[in-house]
Amino acid sequence: MLQERRRQSAGQAEGPFVLVDKARGALRIAALNAAALESGLKAGMALADARACLPALRVGETDPQADADLLQACATLCEMFTPLVALDGADGVLLDVTGCAHLFGGEEGLRMQARRTLARLGLHTRAVVADTPDAARALARHGAAKVVPPGETAAFVAGLPLAALDLGADTHLALGRAGFRAVGELAERPSQALTARFGAGLATKLARLMGREDIRLTPLRDPPACMAERHFPEPLGAMDSLMAVLERLGREVGAILERRGEGGRLFEASFFRTDGAVRRIVVETAQPLRDAPGLLRLVRLKIDALADPLDPGFGFDALRLAVRRAEPFDQSQADLEGKPDPDGDVAALVDRLVARFGRAQVLRFAARDSHDPLRAAALEPAAAPAAPWPEPDPGQPPSRPVTLFDPPQAIEALAEVPDGPPLRFRWRRVLHDVARAEGPERIAPEWWRVGARPPATRDYYRVENGQGRRFWVFREGFHGEGEGRPRWFLHGLFA
Secondary structure, three states, X not given: OHHHHHHHHHHHHHOOEEEEEEEOOEEEEEEEOHHHHHOOOOOOOEHHHHHHHOOOOEEEEOOHHHHHHHHHHHHHXXXXXXXXXXXXXXXXXXXXXXXXXXXXXXXXXXXXHHHHHHHOOOOOOOOOEOOOHHHHHHHHHHOOOOEOOOOOHHHXXXXXXXXXXXXOHHHHHHHHHOOOOEHHHHHOOOHHHHHHHHOHHHHHHHHHHOOOOOOOOOOOOOOOOEEEEEEEEEEEOOHHHHHHHHHHHHHHHHHHHHHHOEEEEEEEEEEEEOOOXXXXXXXXXXXXXXXXXXXXHHHHHHHHOOOOOOOOOOOEEEEEEEEEEEEEOOOOOOOOOOOOOHHHHHHHHHHHHHHHHOHHHOEEEEEOOOOOOOOOEEEEEOOOOOEOOOXXXXXXOOOOOOEEEEEEEEEEEEEXXXXXXXXXXXXXXXXXXXXXXXXXXXXXXOOOOOOOOOOOOEEEEEEEEOOOOEEEEEEEOOOOOOXXXXXXXXXXXXX
């Protein structure tokens, strides 16, 4: 899709070219290139009128999904300049470059490099650096500025037309009838008067446009906990060189995490290719990690296991290593015999298996916050954070067995009282006399869950027979509740 849009962009230089869409019962121009604009055509004109003016006009149909995909690809590519990138309507991208400009030789250097990068995709762009997103958007669409010095936004936007406010045709018409022609004329009027006549939206938009009020961008992706990156003067394509750079980035990220007392659990290596493609390699670890060689081994395993190989093409312009999730890092210590912590070996094994076979293929049992024994544990990715298993009270036996029968096995039980523990029960043709019993633990179904089973309250008992074997049994239902008698089941065995 991206290559197709590039070919269309390249072909537009041959002459007038327009994209049309059906509106108000006719095909109308939705977008046009510079040649068509110079020929007197404009957006919204009927295609029949345009052909009457230019019989040789080349026409294409609009494809909103392709436009959205192209804009998303542009925003992803712009993440090489800053991690804070947001979409701006159907044809714009906003970048928060605070603290990033010095990496590219200043704000003008960053602006020009961003334009050159997008020009490789066959795109003609306009870019402005300003104090606020609204000012940058207005100057890019309606002005001629390139880099607005800090604190001088009001002077640069004062001469912009009212269309720069982007408040809708009705508001613009009302402002024009009131005699306003430029943004600066509105800025001279009291905001209370403007709000009373044109609504609060005008005053808010004007304050943001003049640089008096700033709003933060909502980026496409959450910013990382920390990151390190390299931009190359010439595209780099050798994998050994890329891995060497990635290891240096790993050391930089590890030093940042060490100062914070943290370790990374989710790492993301981003490879920005010269043709606009961005490849991301995500590595998730079972324990916090800040060891650069260990991280590099996991990245190599992940690259080797890719179904779509990491093709450098004509080379990569930039490489970034970001920590998407970090946790407190506990220093492991050797035991008195000098042996390393065995948990660290298990975590390293899990990391290698996940890198080779994928996150969904390496699972472990994890505790869930649920009283229902059928939901108290579940298989989850071994690299994902897991809740700790509940610890029994000191000196007390475990309240539930480790292994459960699925489904619970039916038993024949005899109780002394209808709602009391069983005196004896028969399981697999063997009769067990109950010597001790503890309970009940009453568990009701989780009615708030979608698709929960029909309501059936269970009373669980821990029972022990004369030989010391312990069982976990439950009674489903009560005497006199509905039809039939309560049923007994054996749900698990204690060790």
